[in-house]
Amino acid sequence: MTDLFFGLVATWGLIIIGLSAYFSCLAVPVPTFAVMLAGGAFAAAGDLILWQVVCVAYLAAVAGDQTGFQLGRMGGRWLDAQLATRPSRAALFARAADVVDRWGGIGVFFSTWAAAPLGPWVNFAAGAARLNRWRFTLWDAAGEAIWVSGYVSLGFLFGTRLDALTDLVASWGGFATAACVALAAGIGLLRHGRHRKEH
Template structure:
């Protein structure tokens, strides 16, 4: 299953240089809705690299990622409104964690689940809608969190742009660039997990 997931993610990422902003927006929106196997963060990272290299318009790429994430989050929130109490009855671990965090932190839970604990993001959207958090409080926390997420990954991706010529010398295949970025991202995640103070 991991191989299939990795292959699908690689295919989606490889479409970014070809199709540009539509594939960026579509991937981010669907990932925000909780569709599995979509590499939204890595997609924004690569978009930042391509934008810094002049392959994508910088402002348009950043706004596409931000607006797509916000749209997916809003759809999840209103889905939660429709489902109501049934969400609280779900027994999966992610939903339980999102419920507990929302009960403890309120709108701050929404903000943190955009970037610091992003795997909880899609579940948090639904839980916030079902749990009665006001749309305005959700939306303000969501906007703030997604700005942090999109700008951070775009900036991180842009920092790789100076190394593109060196990578291109090794191979003209875009997969090499994507693999290098994936390794860098994975290394960052591992370092964050092993820091002694807190999860970030």
């Protein structure tokens, strides 16, 4: 599937980069990290312009997060339908709601880049929890800056080995997500233990 998206980036350039970044923030299963890497690689080859790749990806990602936040705030039948179709989605939303409840804006920040698979659901959960929009936007914008610049830069610097880089980043991304979830769970357990001791 990543080869298909590499071809689409080669043909359609910034349009595919923007659409991929936007829809991935709405839980559409798109290999956006591979698209970002490809965008950086094509910029290094002179087929795209680096600052345009970064700007399009960044603005599209922030717009996608804002859309997810708004959909979560609206909630209702749309969100219920999304959660009812697959139990895995309900589980992801429950985890995301816990992240927002425990960490607020900081949880939003880390979900955009350190735990990216959870990110779209954090957007929905933040909206549903009525997190302050400006707080959400500031933390989200900071996190997306790391996510976009990190992947595009990797593609730009190591684009000649794009296939190997994609495999490596995919493996690393899963490890990073698991590590962040484990760290958050550990901190939560420590806080819970201290709270019990105090009472």
